[in-house]
Amino acid sequence: MENILVEKLNQIAVVTINRPTKLNALNKATIEELHHAFGSLDKDAEVKAIIVIGSGEKAFVAGADISEFADFSAEQGRTLAAKGQELLFDFVQNLATPVIAAVNGFALGGGLELAMSCHFRVASSNAKMGLPEVTLGVIPGYGGTQRLAQLVGKGRAMEMIMTASMIDAETAKNYGLVNHVVPQDELLEFVKGIAAKITNNSSVAIAKAIQAVNANYTDGVNGFEVEIANFGACFATEDFKEGTTAFLEKRKAVFPGK
Numbered sequence: 001m002e003n004i005l006v007e008k009l010n011q012i013a014v015v016t017i018n019r020p021t022k023l024n025a026l027n028k029a030t031i032e033e034l035h036h037a038f039g040s041l042d043k044d045a046e047v048k049a050i051i052v053i054g055s056g057e058k059a060f061v062a063g064a065d066i067s068e069f070a071d072f073s074a075e076q077g078r079t080l081a082a083k084g085q086e087l088l089f090d091f092v093q094n095l096a097t098p099v100i101a102a103v104n105g106f107a108l109g110g111g112l113e114l115a116m117s118c119h120f121r122v123a124s125s126n127a128k129m130g131l132p133e134v135t136l137g138v139i140p141g142y143g144g145t146q147r148l149a150q151l152v153g154k155g156r157a158m159e160m161i162m163t164a165s166m167i168d169a170e171t172a173k174n175y176g177l178v179n180h181v182v183p184q185d186e187l188l189e190f191v192k193g194i195a196a197k198i199t200n201n202s203s204v205a206i207a208k209a210i211q212a213v214n215a216n217y218t219d220g221v222n223g224f225e226v227e228i229a230n231f232g233a234c235f236a237t238e239d240f241k242e243g244t245t246a247f248l249e250k251r252k253a254v255f256p257g258k
Contacts, residue, residue: 001033001037002029002033003017003018003019003027003029003030003033004016004017004018004030004033004034004037005018005055006037006041008041008044008046008047010196010199011046011047011048011049011199012047012048012049012050012051012192012195012196012199013041013044013047013049013050013051014050014051014052014053014188014192015034015037015038015041015050015051015052015053016052016053016054016055017030017034017052017053017054017055017060017061018055019055020055020056020058022062022065023054023058023059023061023062023063023106024054024055024056024059024060024061024062024111025061025062025063025064025065025110025111026061026063026064026065026088026110026111026114027064027065027068028065028068031084031087031088032087034052034087034088035087035088035091038050038088038091038092038095038099039091041097042095042096042097045257047097048097048098048195048198048199048203048257049097049098049099049100049195049196049198049199050095050097050098050099050100050195051099051100051101051102051188051191051192051195052099052100052101052102052114052118053101053102053104053187053188053191054104054105054111056104056105057104057105057126057184058105058106059104059105059106059107059111060101060102060103060104060105060106060107060111060114060115060127061106061107061108061110061111061114061115062106062107062108062109062111063108063109063110063111063132064109064110064142066136077138077141080141081141081142084110084141084142085142085143088114088117088142089113089114089117089142089143090117090143092114092117092118093117093118093119093143093147093214094210094211094214095210096203096206096207096210096211097203097207098119098195098198098206098210099117099118099119100118100119100120100121100122100191100194100195101114101115101118101120101121101122102122102124102187102188102191103115103121103122103123103124103127103129103169103178104123104124104126104127104184104187105124105126105127105128105184106127106128106129107127107128107129108128108129108130108131108132108166109130109131109132109133109140109144110142112129112130112131112144112148113131113140113142113143113144113147114142115129116143116144116147116148116151116177117142117143117147119210120178120179121177121178121179122178122179122180122181122182122187122190122191122194123169123172123173123178123180123181123182123187124169124181124182124183124184124187125169125170125181125182125183125184126169126184127168127169127172127178127181128166128167128168128169129166129167129169129172129177130160130164130165130166130167131144131148131160131161131164132164132166133161133164134161134162134164135164139161140161144161145157145161148160148161148177150217151175151176151177152175152176152177153175156175169181201255202237202239202240202243202253202255202257203239203255203257204234204237204239204240204255204257204258205234205237205239205240205243208230208231208233208234209230211226211230212226212227212230215227237258238256238258239255239256239257239258242254242255242256243255
């Protein structure tokens with residue numbers, strides 16, 4: 001891994017995008033590395049939650065690496081967007097392991113799209129977020145037009161995309177784009193605290209809940225039916241047996257993750 005760092009401790013993995021001289025911009029190599037890292041962590045039974053953050057204090061991810069696609073044709077552009085969504089953005093959204101974005105500094109273009117593909121977001125007080133693609137004569141291509149509208153509503157998404165304006169952390173919180181805003185020097189520990197709460201719960205049930213919530217935003221899928229099916233499936237798991245037994249025995253559950 002040349003562009004990312006991965007640390008694991010107490011069932012929590014921290015994935016750091018480590019291209020500080022490029023403000024952690026996403027190039028093809030970084031997207032590939034993130035795909036492999038998230039895939040590996042998702043298969044690791046010891047990892048119950050993943051945090052993704054940018055290195056340094058300036059940026060989470062300041063965008064995509066424009067130099068890689070400035071001379072692309074229309075077909076190459078379509079392939080770039082499709083491949084990126086397959087490898088990273090859709091991949092993260094549908095990961096069974098919860099992924100939390102710790103947005104430290106700028107999250108622009110592909111950076112905001114990565115943060116939005118995570119299951120939820122926490123921002124540092126100096127964070128700035130936006131989708132400035134129209135200033136380059138292109139639109140967001142990694143799910144930005146879809147996920148931003150889902151998170152903040154159609155009108156606000158239209159305004160942000162059309163004006164290419166950045167919003168600050170408090171505005172993002174008011175919009176529902178991030179869940180919390182904390183001082184930058186407290187960001188990672190704060191997010192680790194949330195992740196630690198997640199690790200106390202059933203990873204099997206959490207994976208089923210992720211599927212059910214995502215189903216509501218998937219065309220042609222009835223989210224209520226997915227919820228009913230996943231609710232029923234939980235009854236056949238060892239986690240359900242442990243959780244209900246622990247409750248009746250008035251003790252803390254120790255979930256096997258099965």
